[in-house]
Amino acid sequence: MCDCDYNRSLDIATPRNVYLSGYYKRSFGYYSIKHREPVILTHLIDNLVRSKEEIANKLGPNAAEELKEIIGDISKLKYEIQTNKPLEKIPGTDLEAMAYNQCIDKCAVDCGNVTHFSCIWLLAECYMYKRIKEAFITRPSFKDYDYFLSQKKEGFDMCKPLRIQLTKHLNALTGDNDSDTKGSLLRDFTNLLKINLWGNKCDLSLSLGVVESQQAELDISIFEDNILADDCEKIFDVVYTETGTQIDIVLDNAGYELFTDLCVADYLISKKLIDIVKFHVKSYPWFISDVTKKDFDWMIKELMSSSDNLLKDLGNKWLVYKHKQVWKVEEHDFWTYPQEFVHMKTMAPDLYQMLSESRLVIFKGDLNYRKLMGEKNWDPVTPFEEALQGFNPAKLCALRTVKADLISGLKEGVAEQLAEKDSKWMETGNYGLIQFSEKIVPLENETKV
Numbered sequence: 045m046c047d048c049d050y051n052r053s054l055d056i057a058t059p060r061n062v063y064l065s066g067y068y069k070r071s072f073g074y075y076s077i078k079h080r081e082p083v084i085l086t087h088l089i090d091n092l093v094r095s096k097e098e099i100a101n102k103l104g105p106n107a108a109e110e111l112k113e114i115i116g117d118i119s120k121l122k123y124e125i126q127t128n129k130p131l132e133k134i135p136g137t138d139l140e141a142m143a144y145n146q147c148i149d150k151c152a153v154d155c156g157n158v159t160h161f162s163c164i165w166l167l168a169e170c171y172m173y174k175r176i177k178e179a180f181i182t183r184p185s186f187k188d189y190d191y192f193l194s195q196k197k198e199g200f201d202m203c204k205p206l207r208i209q210l211t212k213h214l215n216a217l218t219g220d221n222d223s224d225t226k227g228s229l230l231r232d233f234t235n236l237l238k239i240n241l242w243g244n245k246c247d248l249s250l251s252l253g254v255v256e257s258q259q260a261e262l263d264i265s266i267f268e269d270n271i272l273a274d275d276c277e278k279i280f281d282v283v284y285t286e287t288g289t290q291i292d293i294v295l296d297n298a299g300y301e302l303f304t305d306l307c308v309a310d311y312l313i314s315k316k317l318i319d320i321v322k323f324h325v326k327s328y329p330w331f332i333s334d335v336t337k338k339d340f341d342w343m344i345k346e347l348m349s350s351s352d353n354l355l356k357d358l359g360n361k362w363l364v365y366k367h368k369q370v371w372k373v374e375e376h377d378f379w380t381y382p383q384e385f386v387h388m389k390t391m392a393p394d395l396y397q398m399l400s401e402s403r404l405v406i407f408k409g410d411l412n413y414r415k416l417m418g419e420k421n422w423d424p425v426t427p428f429e430e431a432l433q434g435f436n437p438a439k440l441c442a443l444r445t446v447k448a449d450l451i452s453g454l455k456e457g458v459a460e461q462l463a464e465k466d467s468k469w470m471e472t473g474n475y476g477l478i479q480f481s482e483k484i485v486p487l488e489n490e491t492k493v
């Protein structure tokens with residue numbers, strides 16, 4: 045039940061156990077809708093205006109006129125957000141349009157008129173990216189255009205030194221399997237998971253589309269104290285002792301984070317801990333830096349043509365994984381729906397079934413974490429499994445740097461201590477979680493959420 049009342053917004057932080065919403069003025073959702081979203085849209089418009097010549101040359105004679113219409117649509121969206129207009133329904137009868145309109149209708153029932161600042165934050169934020177996509181996909185010259193591509197490429201290029209460092213590290217770990225012991229595998233897998241966790245700090249929607257120098261560090265020991273939940277050993281046990289040929293990684297950001305994802309996947313294959321890795325990507329440009337199929341393929345191609353031989357060899361190795369179907373890239377529209385994951389089983393049963401065949405599903409990043417947790421402001425000591433509210437297609441884990449004011453699975457007193465040091469500690473990405481949940485087999489007569 046979303047707790048927002050259209051006619052009033054409260055100058056408070058989000059109360060416990062209610063949906064995050066811009067309705068609470070001291071919430072990160074309010075700050076994001078009021079300050080971050082308009083800036084993201086302004087940067088998008090500026091980038092389009094700056095590259096209009098190049099676009100017209102590349103996309104043909106109608107592109108110039110269509111670009112004006114697109115900029116008009118995005119400017120209109122920005123105005124709607126800034127003046128807290130009701131969310132317009134998404135035209136069309138495709139499943140994704142229906143998912144958005146169903147979410148808008150549910151919010152209308154729960155809390156009256158559905159505006160950007162009064163509805164559940166997850167809907168408001170996903171809706172913005174859906175409307176951006178609609179602006180482009182409804183113009184023939186732009187239906188395959190990636191409007192965030194330049195930032196994703198810039199982010200990838202900027203992290204080359206880190207990628208070389210990490211490649212040397214990975215090669216050292218995978219170069220020799222003969223001396224492996226369970227202890228050495230646990231140590232090295234844990235180290236790679238933590239490097240992967242901190243790779244999540246590099247996300248462009250937090251930096252509002254501006255590519256910053258990569259704060260990610262390979263020497264992750266300095267961040268050890270900032271990991272607030274560490275289930276690496278439980279995750280390793282699943283990978284090391286369980287059966288099941290595949291694991292699934294629900295990807296988040298392109299660039300350095302994707303590179304660290306592929307390094308973890310490479311380690312699992314090289315050490316023969318798993319046979320197949322399935323990567324789940326978005327079907328269109330999403331939250332500025334989220335990975336699409338094209339981003340995945342582009343990264344491998346870029347590595348293969350690198351001036352650095354280590355990167356080039358890695359790219360060639362990873363291309364072979366793809367060609368041999370050891371690595372598979374999967375798209376599904378559900379990943380760009382506004383619904384929380386607890387609705388996956390009914391809204392995307394095919395995807396839920398695919399995940400249920402996995403030995404372990406790894407969810408990356410903050411947006412996936414919000415969807416796992418049902419976009420609710422849990423008491424931070426609420427067990428992670430409980431906050432999943434029954435979503436558990438398989439054993440799963442979340443690797444997330446904390447960028448939003450919702451969290452679960454903390455020890456008593458931790459959230460309070462951190463809030464005393466910095467009231468905005470949950471918005472910085474400076475703290476991380478590596479949380480695991482067993483596949484809970486429901487009792488026969490237990491009702492599902």
Ligand SMILES: O=P(O)(O)OC[C@H]1O[C@](O)(CO)[C@@H](O)[C@@H]1O
Pocket residue numbers: 076169244247249250296297331408409410411412414445447448
């Ligand atoms: O790339 P990630 O880790 O999902 O983080 C992106 C998301 O984090 C937030 O800043 C907070 O959830 C969102 O506004 C943003 O889109």
